[in-house]
Amino acid sequence: MKYKAIIWDFGGVITSSPFESFNIFEKQNNLPKDLIRTVNSENSDSNAWAKFESNQISLDEFDKLFLEEVQKKGYNVKGREVVKLLSGSVRPNMVEFLKELKGRYKLGCITNNIRPLEKNLEENSNNNESKNAMLLFDHIIESSKVGIRKPNPEIYKISYRALKVDPEECIYLDDLGINLKPARSLGMTTIKVIDPEETIRTVKELLELDNVN
Template identity: 45%
Template structure:
């Protein structure tokens, strides 16, 4: 396969995954494993989290709506509490991989589900440099943010938008994401997908190198 472009998710790929923070919160409060994730996946295209990522509601409205959804599921978590859990650390191995991909001449893109007024810099853990985000962004030819585009993964349109921006067909693209639900539509379009394991990006970097730089 002659690949032309590599498209990356941001959180969970270049940074640790929020899922790791969610799991810690769940353990601390005696909640079922993946409680938060299950709420976020329920009514996946029209729940509070989805609408907030598309900037269809304010933080205040999200705070109330997410509290109601989680209360219905058995344990109330305010939306503002969820936002406070988005404190992420960099995965420098993946940052270096992006630099290699860019240096080799491949087109690069980033599709990120993010929140209005809370960009990638706003999700960093204390002590992490915001300048590193700028360094990462400099290696992308195009970035699509859900809160600005009004569309989010896993809606197929957001992947189409990236292909249009990069002037490529899906079949010549590799897409990396830490969530399987976001990989499925990309794969259905014809992209080669790589799942980034939560907690260890190494296997994904190795697979990417194998596809782009075979020995």
């Protein structure tokens, strides 16, 4: 297979996963492990998180709606507290790999994200390292800007069409299996990102690269 494009998720792939920050917060506040992730995964097309990532509601509305969802489980966590946990640290090895591939392959990014609504949130979720990493992509799709989010198949179609490639010519990387399924159904080769170094080796094998200079 002659691949022409590699499309990446951002959080959990280029940066560390926000789930790690969620778990630390939960432990510090005597909350059940994976409470935040569980709330965000229930009614995943219509819950507060889905609406916020699709830019359908404001930060104030998310703050209230998320709290209501958590309270149904007997706990109190405001949406604003969750937003502050979203900024992961950039993985240097993944960024270096992006730099090595740039110019040889088309590089796309599909990210479910939120629109910065306050200065402190922007500083927290869009630090300089993340911004610099974003500059390496040829095309970026942000759920908060297009109004749809993964795993909606349409968001993947927007990406490969913008890159002017067929889905069969794409490798797609994500840390969530639910986001890989639509890409695979469309014909993309998919990789679940667990360990960054292993991911890099797998991509190199698919591209038949012994060493990328």
